[in-house]
Amino acid sequence: MSTTSRLPWIEESSSLMTKYNFIRRINWGRLSVVAVPMLWLGIFFFIPFLVVFKISLSETAIAVPPYTSLLEWDLEEAYINLKLNLGNYLYLFEDAFYLDAYLSSIKIAAVSTFFTLLVAFPIAYLIARTESSKRGVLLALVILPFWTSFLLRVYAWMGFLKKNGIVNEFLLGIGIIDQPLTLLQTDFAVYIGIVYTYLPFMVLPLYSALEKLDITLLEAAEDLGCRPAQSFFLITLPLALPGIVAGCLLVFIPAVGEFVIPALLGGSDTLMIGRVLWDEFFLNRDWPMASAVAIVMLIVLVLPIMLIRNGQGKEESI
């Protein structure tokens, strides 16, 4: 008797359990770990992005802040008016100046990324092949410049490259040239600045890819008839590819939007989107236009990168 009377109670509780199962299924521990970075990204990345996007759809106005609001309403007349201004985006495509700036930025970033890769690869390779006890020191040396302010280091390059700077003095001194070269305020100086500044971002991912490379794979390649140069291109390079892609992205993305280096080292004709943005914002006080420039830059950069990452992910899962 007593056992049968207990059965409905058990049934009831089990139905209750299924009812609230979804709450139990949420892994609170995992959620709380993920929540912190998600919150951070939400507050400091996504919301500002929406704000910028909103501004890009407004018009300039002589006001504080210097743009019109998207919503207009009048409670007495009982209307809400949403006004989206796409003119900024259209203007971006109408005026060749902006397109030139984008293309020139991408070109400068691409060329500097390529040279950063050329310089970084031997460094990373060397570190990955040294005894593991000495690697720490070498890696620290690669990161060491970061202990000095970025601005100071760029100013130091001005000291190197200017008309009566160290490079020119040296070349004049040993008699290779008799007129000082114009090095500063050229695209060349911008390339040097970017390659120098972003080198560690390339070295570190390359190092971590090359460090994993098993030496016996190279021996196997040699055993099967590869000369060292061949085994480099057939084995080392393909296996370092994830590191190469990561390093190139880490250099290319910030280089496209770089402002300080072209401003300090570049000439007046060095056209980069970062400078255009600065000018729109601080010289023209055209916040909506500046926001549109920023949004388009984001799209131009993010889309191809997402495609690359996607392709890589697929390849790895195969």
Next chain:
Amino acid sequence: MTSSQTIDFSSKETEVSGKDKPATSSVPLWQQEGAEPFLRIENITKKFGDFTAVDNISLNIYKNELFCLLGGSGSGKSTLLRMLAGFETPTSGRILIDGVDMAGVQPWDRPVNMMFQSYALFPHLTVADNIAFGLKREGVAKAEIKRRVQEMLDLVQLGHLGKRKPHQLSGGQRQRVALARSLIKRPKLLLLDEPLGALDKKLREETQFELINIQDELGVTFVVVTHDQEEAMTLASRIGVMNHGVIVQTDEPHDVYEYPNSRFVAEFIGSVNLFEGVVIEDEPDTVRIQSEEAGGVLYINHGISCAPHQVVHVAVRPEKIRLGHEQPEQKENCLHGRIMDFAYMGSLTVFKVRLDSGKEVRVTQPNFNREVGERFTWDDQVYLSWTEDSSVVLTS
């Protein structure tokens, strides 16, 4: 270029190789007087700083041999193999492959291929591309490459897996890919570094026989490095036992096991009971040894070269010893003790017997009928005996 049903390995050596081997007079090349060795290692020494990894080794290996270098870690066996492949340069000495001095010949120019211990498959290439790798470097025509890759895949029974990547294969399959990759260039000499080390026991046994079949079929000379004596015993035509950079004994597996030439070899291969003793009678083909440890006189029916009253060791394998409750008739090679422990292993039972002298002896008895294992138990007083031809006297 004759028939194509088997892989045609440069037809010259077909008269010695392949399936007709058992039918012919079957005197192995290494026992023939004046046979030309295929691989000559002459006084090879390799030093790393102060450490001598390989110490003045000379060794001849003949065509179609499956030679095993057997030794513990740090015995120099892998260094020797790497010198054959060209990854290490000998400090002194010469290596001749098929009569050609290998000094200064780079790994990519040697008629040698190697199967690596870790297999070293290229992770970014498919199985077929891994196997084709060596041929592509030679500039062989595409159709030819495709044909030979398929041949190799079929040989190692992986015909259907050509499109997979190495990480999608099991350990045994990877091992076969590595073997196929190292064989496709038809090397004169194949070096195998612990070829079966990464496989589990069952798979290893299967693969051992497969490896022998493939070697037989292709007629390539194999040099195998291993630390596993069982592997060496099943695979090898001859075994070179290495210790501290020196080859201590080179013999066929049977002889290495039954006639070890030193205590090191006796103890390294299989398990053995060693009795220290003094030579009391040294006839041309018999020896009598008085052993305190054994508690009696040991009699061996083969002669040794030694001084009278020299201290020697007599080695007896556990399975050569008979165990019994009654005292056997023979006076010599007969010891008395007490069973301390035993372990039933299914096919055989291992006994630990403490002799009256206090020495512990290991005895194994095959369980040829079900009750044998139960005949002896703890604390039984037993007699141990063996025939005069089943022990070996070791002077070093």
